[in-house]
Amino acid sequence: MSSAFALILLMLTLGYALQRVRVLPAQLAQWLNLFVLYVCLPAAVLRHVPRLEWDPGLLGIAVLPWLLLLATLPLVALTVRLLRLGEDVRAVLLLTVALGNTSFLGYPLTRALLGEQAVAYAVVYDQLGSFLIMSTFGLWVLARYGGDGTRIGVRAMVLRIARFPPAWALLFAATLMPAAPPLWIDRVLQLLSGALLPLAMLVIGLSVRLRLPRADLAPLAAGLALKLAMMPALAWLLVPWLGLDGLIARTAVLEAAMPPMITAAALAIAHGLAPRLAAALTGYGLLLSLLTLPLWASVAM
Numbered sequence: 465m466s467s468a469f470a471l472i473l474l475m476l477t478l479g480y481a482l483q484r485v486r487v488l489p490a491q492l493a494q495w496l497n498l499f500v501l502y503v504c505l506p507a508a509v510l511r512h513v514p515r516l517e518w519d520p521g522l523l524g525i526a527v528l529p530w531l532l533l534l535a536t537l538p539l540v541a542l543t544v545r546l547l548r549l550g551e552d553v554r555a556v557l558l559l560t561v562a563l564g565n566t567s568f569l570g571y572p573l574t575r576a577l578l579g580e581q582a583v584a585y586a587v588v589y590d591q592l593g594s595f596l597i598m599s600t601f602g603l604w605v606l607a608r609y610g611g612d613g614t615r616i617g618v619r620a621m622v623l624r625i626a627r628f629p630p631a632w633a634l635l636f637a638a639t640l641m642p643a644a645p646p647l648w649i650d651r652v653l654q655l656l657s658g659a660l661l662p663l664a665m666l667v668i669g670l671s672v673r674l675r676l677p678r679a680d681l682a683p684l685a686a687g688l689a690l691k692l693a694m695m696p697a698l699a700w701l702l703v704p705w706l707g708l709d710g711l712i713a714r715t716a717v718l719e720a721a722m723p724p725m726i727t728a729a730a731l732a733i734a735h736g737l738a739p740r741l742a743a744a745l746t747g748y749g750l751l752l753s754l755l756t757l758p759l760w761a762s763v764a765m
Contacts, residue, residue: 465627469754475666476666477525478666490538501629505568505629505660506630507633507652508571509633511653512584513636521713526592527706528708533597537558540690544557551609552737552738553738555737559605560728561695564719572661582714582715589716592631592720605696613690613731684744685740687745688749691749696760705743721757722757723746726746730742
């Protein structure tokens, strides 16, 4: 675990330093992001999912993020009311509290904190939870609060899901991919999925923003408290009710504790929804999560 965290800190620091000195092409983060998204993530899915044995707990870990989404709605509504926040801030909180960085950060940190076997459970949480929530609820929030009058229909949501490479990888892995593929295929998948940690951390370092928005300090603190403390606490309370225990329960809680999804924040920024707050939630959320995630990983189930 210590070596994985050392690599995480090294690549984050390197990415942030390269971002500050501006010696690399501006598009590098986007190119690396696409490689991680279209190559490394599908490789991780193909390598880990076929090794899963059917367990009723798989249904529970897929349902958990949707239950947390239901809890997010009243919690954000209460926060907005108490702090007298605007609708743009409401939208950002809905996106960043409901959606965690369960793939780019979730897969490698799950492996670092809980071991290789837990990654397959993280894939189920991410693909059947976070990704589908982003493709449905997330798109609705952007359309509802983005101010462009765009209506998001079922067809647009289905197309978004169909165009996502890890979704196809999940379908193939669950139906046709053998648990023990030929050695050379397994080796290639191992190399590509192994590149996920350093490349994802480098991308985050190149993209993250750490400017503290003083005017947004209250919603920033509230959003991070909800995402890094309340969501995993609720998950911890829910996993026994869902019949989860052992490694799968610990994975579910850890995934729920992941910091705000960078993609969700980036889309909020692109739609003009409290951009300083969205950037701060991802930047500071990432840094704080390096302290909180090991604590949640050690919570007994």
